[in-house]
Amino acid sequence: MPLVMIVTRDVADRYRGYLGSIMLEVAPAVYISPRMSQGVRSRTWTVLSHWHQTEPSGSVVMVWRDANATGGIGIATLGTPPRELVDVDGLWLVKKPLSPDL
Template sequence: MALVMIVIRDMADRFHGFLSSTMLEVAPNVFVSPRMNQGARERVWQVLTDWHGNIPQGSAVMVWRDLNAVGGVGISHLGDPPRELIEADGMWLVRRRTSS
């Protein structure tokens, strides 16, 4: 089990309420869970994804420890603009993905 953090921006109140019921809100719209397993993390993200499909407003990003991902950090994103981690000259950078 690893730390999971979700940050939401400009989303409907139901997102805030749901995340408040499953995670600790450490700052406005910043939610953490110190010991969330993969199954719980995927279920929480699926709820957010389903709701965002019905109310496509705002954005959310979730990060967690993933030793198989670039930089050891897994990232999931809803809304615009999506981001991804890349390695460049030994540094970790966040790049906005563009749809082309």
């Protein structure tokens, strides 16, 4: 059961209450759980995703250890443009989509 970290920005107060009930808030809007199972992580993300669909404001980022992902880190995002880790010649980079303005 790996460490899970969730960071929120400009979200409704219910996110803080919910996440604070299942995780430790180590800094404002930064939550960690040292031993969260994949099932609990999945259910937590389902709740956050549903809330974000009904009230799309702010952003949420969840990271966890994933041996099958690039760099061994799984990333899930809501709100801001999604990001993903990519391996470019052995260097890990964060990729985000180009804005339509460019």
